[in-house]
Amino acid sequence: MDGIRTPAVFSRRKRQKGTHSPNLSCSYEIKFNKFVIFIMQRKMGMTRWKFLMELARRKGFRVESELSDAVTHIVAENNSYLEVLDWLRGHVVGDSSRFELLDISWFTACMEAGRPVDPEMKYRLMEQDQSPLLNTAESEVPSFIASKISQYSCQRKTTLNNYNKIFTDAFEIMAENYEFKENEIFSLEFLRAASVLKCLPFPVARMKDIQGLPCIGNRVRDVIEEIIEEGESSRAKEVLNDERYKSFKQFTSVFGVGVKTSEKWYRMGLRTLEEVKADSTLKLSKMQKAGMV
Numbered sequence: 001m002d003g004i005r006t007p008a009v010f011s012r013r014k015r016q017k018g019t020h021s022p023n024l025s026c027s028y029e030i031k032f033n034k035f036v037i038f039i040m041q042r043k044m045g046m047t048r049w050k051f052l053m054e055l056a057r058r059k060g061f062r063v064e065s066e067l068s069d070a071v072t073h074i075v076a077e078n079n080s081y082l083e084v085l086d087w088l089r090g091h092v093v094g095d096s097s098r099f100e101l102l103d104i105s106w107f108t109a110c111m112e113a114g115r116p117v118d119p120e121m122k123y124r125l126m127e128q129d130q131s132p133l134l135n136t137a138e139s140e141v142p143s144f145i146a147s148k149i150s151q152y153s154c155q156r157k158t159t160l161n162n163y164n165k166i167f168t169d170a171f172e173i174m175a176e177n178y179e180f181k182e183n184e185i186f187s188l189e190f191l192r193a194a195s196v197l198k199c200l201p202f203p204v205a206r207m208k209d210i211q212g213l214p215c216i217g218n219r220v221r222d223v224i225e226e227i228i229e230e231g232e233s234s235r236a237k238e239v240l241n242d243e244r245y246k247s248f249k250q251f252t253s254v255f256g257v258g259v260k261t262s263e264k265w266y267r268m269g270l271r272t273l274e275e276v277k278a279d280s281t282l283k284l285s286k287m288q289k290a291g292m293v
Contacts (some may be wrong), residue, residue, distance in 0.1 A: 002055055032058030032226070035116050038064050038071040039107070043078045047232010051166050052107065055203060058161075059114055067091055073119070077104040077205060081125040091274055098152040101125040104205045111163065112202035164197040164204050170223055171197070177239045180248040186219070195218040247271045256287030 037056060041049045056063045063069055076084050081101060088096050106123035110116055162168060175190035196223035197204065207225060210216050216224075222232050239245050245268060250273050251262035270276050277292060284292065 001143050007034060028057040029060060030062045033062060034072070036062050036064060036070045036072045037107070038074050040076045040079065040084070040087065042076070042083075045227075045229075048166060048227065048231040049191075055111060055163065056107070059090050059111060060170065061110070061116075061119045071099060073100045073102055073106075075102050075104055076125065079125070084125055106178075108202050108209070109122055115246040117184065148186050159169060162198050163202055165199060167204060167224055167227055167230075169195040170227060172224065173236045173239050176241070176249075177245050180245060180252075180262070182259060189215070189217055189219060193217070244270065251276070255291035256285055257291065 002258045014167075022067060039049060039052055039056075039134065045086065059222070067074075074084065074088075084101050088099075100119050101118055102123050103125060103277055106117065106119055109123070171190040171194035175187045178187035178190065194217050196213055203207075204210060204224065206228060207220070207221070208226060212222070223235060226235075227233050247270070248259070248262045248267050251257050251265055254273065265276060267283075268279075273292070274280065
């Protein structure tokens, strides 16, 4: 009867400002003082950028939200070595050799290990303008993980921390919307995908990370790809703004009210619980009356 009750909260994407004053989070213990990470927002949505910084800080890493002289490691996603150099020149950084210029795969490996990993050649952005994503050795991590993940949820271990909340929140919104439309197949497709991503011990950073995972169909892949590229899902945002979804969300929050009753009320022109309570023609069950209190 009841679906998922917690919608994802999406932030508006903004252009990152390039300044040189540090802006550190003081709410987490810094365990690795020698590593000062800066994550480039270029080609990365604001929501995803903030999520990755927060994840690293929870893990004990020192992360600056603005480029400063204290930075030791610069992490970039879908940016070549030359693109990063051009970006640094635009921020009046003369000597880029003092930074470790690394692909997001290094960050992912650190998050999975819970500590800094050696910036091996496969993680470094190379001067030949060749992306480390092409390095076949890197694919060992996602393929190794994928081989251990069962298609059956009862056989999967779920980590205490959901490293892919930005994806699973969107999936659960989509699943709930399909549930309200009584499309059980599509609803289960997104719920199963959410379950799979919740058990991953690392944040998905590129499409290669989901290669070989079970329960990842084309509809799910489209949502993942958009979030990776844009930092949010336009489809999930459309659902959250949909009048029918918002009404069903309110109606089904009442004990004893399911999709059938919600559909009936919606067809009657009712849109909110206040309108339901004010309609004297409705005959509510005892459970529904108790749920309305």
